[in-house]
Amino acid sequence: MSGELISVPIDVYRFDPSHDSAPRYQRYTLELPRHTPVLSALLKIRTDLDPSLSLRYSCRSSICGSCAMVINSKSRLACQTPVGPEVERHGRIVIDPMRNLPVLRDLVVEMAPFWGRYRKLEPHLIPDPNRPMPVDRENPMTPAEVERFKTTPRCIACGSCYSACPAVEHDPEFPGPMALAKLYRFVVDPRDGARQDRLVRIQAEGLWLCLRCHLCTESCPKEVEPSERIRDLKEMAIAVQGGTEHGSRHAVGFKDNIRERGILNELKLVRQTYNPLEALAQLPQGLKIARKKPETLHAPRKIEGQAEVEALYVALDDSKETP
C-alpha cells in the first residue's frame, strides 16, 4: 500500500516569542509515500530532523481536533491532509499556525478566545422547568428528531472554521462558526427549554455578523456545515421575533419589499432596515447613490409578472420546513 516515495518540501512557520524578533519559515525536505498525512510528515521531522518543532496533536485520526493548522493557505487538520496532492498542486507544502488566534510558539496558538466565544453562548442543555425529565429513564426522541441535529454532533471543536472566518477576524462580537453550530445543536434539541431565549439573545449578540462566505463550511473537516446552520438560526430567529437587528430587518424587509411590486424598492428598503434616526445617518451614502442612479429616488412601477412573483412566494411559504 505504501507505493513509491515522492520528494516533499515543507516550509514550516517557526516562532518563539521569547527569542525571535520575527517569525520565519524553515524548509525541511522529506521522502514520503504520497498518501502520508501532513501530521505524520511533521512528526517525522520531529523524530529525524528537528525535535524542536512544536505543535499540538494527539489522535491522528481526525477525532480529537488538536492538529488544526493552515496548510497551503487552507485551515484544516494536518492528520487528514495527505502530502501528495498538496505537492502536486503547489510544488511544496507551506504550514502556518491557525489564523485569528495569537501564536504562542511555532504552530501552537492561544485557544482561549475560541473557547471564550463558545462559552458565552451557554453551550449546555438548559432543561425546561415546566417539563421535568422522566425519572429513571431516557427522554424519548425519535430518529426524525435526531435528524434535526444535522451533522452538528460531528463537530470536534478543532477551530478550523474559526481560523478561516473573516467575521471572526473583524468583529470580536461574532461568536464564530463553531460556537453557532453548537448553538444550533441546542436550539433544535427537544430536551432544551431555552430555545426562544437562545434565539432572541443570539439575534442581538452577533448572529447577523456572519458574512455568508461559506469558508467555515469549506474548511470543516467533519462536514458540520456551520454556514448552513447559521442560515437556519437566522430563519428560526426571525420566525420567533421577526427582524430586530439591521441584519434581520434587512433580510425580512428585502423579502416583503420585492413581494409588493416584483422589484426592489430601494428607498423603502432603507426605511425597512433602519429607524428614522439611523436612516438619517445613511443620508450621505444615499446621496452618493442617488447622484449615480437617480431612479432609486422613485418607487419602481409594479412589474408585469408580479402575479407570478406572488405565486412563487406562496409556493415557497407552503413548502417551507422549519429546521
Add this chain to the structure above:
Amino acid sequence: MQRHDVVVVGAGLAGQRAALAALQAGRDVAIVSKLHPLRSHSGAAQGGINAAVGKEDSVETHIYDTVKGSDYLGDQDAIEFFCKEAGPTVVEMEHFGTIFSRADDGSLARRPFGGAGFPRTIYAADRTGLALLQALWEHLGQENLTLYEEWDLTRIVVDEGRAQGIVAFDRRRGDLAQIAAKAVVIATGPAGRIYGRTTNAHSCTGDGVAAAYRAGAFLKDMEFVQFHPTALLESSILITEGARGEGGILKNAKGERFMSRYAPHVLDLASRDVVSRAIFTEVREGRGFPGDYVHLELMHLGRERIESRLQEICDFSRNFAGIDPVTEPIPVMPAQHYMMGGISTNARGETNIPGLFAAGEAACVSIHGANRLGGNSLLETLVFGKQAGIAAAAYAEGAPTPVLRADDLDRETTAVRAMGDRTEGEEPQHLRIEMQRTMDTLVGIYRNAAELKQALAQIVALKVRYEKVRVVDRAKTYNINLTDALETGHMLALAEVIVAGAIARTESRGAHARTDFPKRDDANWMKHTLAAYSPQGPRLSYGPVAYTRWEPKERVY
C-alpha cells in the same frame, strides 16, 4: 503554590465524572490535563456503551457475559455493581444532553457487540465517546472547576504514608509546579503508545499509572493487553467492533469467512481476544493478503446503512487508507487497543495509598479481568469515575492539610533541566521507537518465555539508556520535546511491568496467550498479579479474585 481539596489528573470521561462527583460533594476541585478536555482520548471511542435496558435483556446476562469475557479473572462482586449501575449511568448521560442514536419508538437504539448475549450496546452512530465527552464537558462547564490545561504529570507526592499532591510540568510556562491536594484521583487513561501498532492516540502514554507505581501504588494485571481485531492497516486507526455489530464480516485471502473455524456459534462477534488470535493465525498460516492483513467486508450492508451508522468509519477508510467501504473491503489487522491492567483499586477507586484514587483505563478494579468486552470501557469510565470522585471527596473532607516541600520541587526541577543541558545522550523519541518495536515484536498477541525474556532485557537496557536522555529543544514554552522525554520515562517503567508479569504468568488466559503454556491454569493462576515498584524492577505478588456465583468454565463462543 496552588491548593485544592481534590486534584483529578486526566480530563477524559473518568476524570470529568470524578470531578463532577467531587464538586457535587462540595469540594474545591481541579483537573490537571495534558490535553484540553474535549481532546481526550475518550472521544475516540466509537462503538458504544453497554447497558442491559432492553426488555429481552437482563443485568444478570450482562454480568455473566462480562465474567465470561474476563476469562474468570474479573472480580465478580465489582462486576455485579458495575452492571447494575449501567442503566442509571446511561440515563444520566442522556439527561446531561448526550445525543444518542434512537430506535423508531424513541428509545435508545442498541446494537450487538462481541461476546454479548443480547444487543445491549447503546450508541451515537460510531462516535459514542465523542457524544458522551461533549455532553459531560458541557454539563461540567456549569460548575466551578479549576482547569490546569496542558500540564504533564511528573510525580504524585506521597508523604507520611498518604498522597499530598502532585508535581506537573506546565507546558506554557515551561516549568514544574507543585499542586497540593488532600486527595488525588488518577484518570489518565490508556498507555497504548508503549506499542507502535496501537489504536491509541499519541498522548496515551500512561503518565498517571507510572507516577502512581513510582509513588508506591500496586499495579494490577498489567500483562493483560487487549489487541483490537480490526485496526486499519498501516495507521492502526480503530475500525469499531460496531462494524461487525452492524453485520460486517471478516474474510481471508481465500475468501473464507474464517471465524467459523474459531467461534462456530457467534462467528465475527466473538470476544476480542478470540478474534484477534484468529486473524493473527490466518495470516501466520499463509491465508492473509500479501502485506499481512485480512479483509473486513461491509459492502453487503448497503450504502445507506454504512453511511448513516458508520459515518466516521467511512471517513477514516476513505481518508486514511484510500478505501471506500461501500464498494471495497477494508484491510485490517489487530493492534494494541486497551490495557486491562492498571492502578489496583477497589470499586470505590481506592488504592493501597490513602488519599490516592484511580478510575477508568488507568485503573484496574478489576472488572475486565483477562479480556475486556467492547462497550464496557465507556461504561467503566463513568461508573468508576463517579465512585472515585465520591470517595476522594469524602476522604478530603477529613484529611489533614497537605504539606509539600520546596526542596523536593527544586531537586526535580534540577533533574528535568539536566535533560536539556546534556550535550550527549539519546533523544527520547528514538528510545520510544525502540521500545515500541520491542513490544510489537516480542510482547504481542502470542507470547513465549524466550521472546518475553529477550523483551525484558531490551526494556531494562533502554531504561539504563534513558538515564542519559537528552532534550534537544532549548525553548521554554511548549517544549514538547521535554514532554516526549517525560512520557518515554513513564512508558518504559510500565513496559517493564507488563513484560515481567507476562513472563511470570505461565498460562494462557484471555488476552495473555502463551504458546509455551497454551491452557488456562485455574489451579495455579486464578489470581491477580500485583506489581510494586523497586529501583531494581517490579516486585510481583498475587492477590485473590473475588467470586460470587459464577463457576469458571471453558470459554466457547
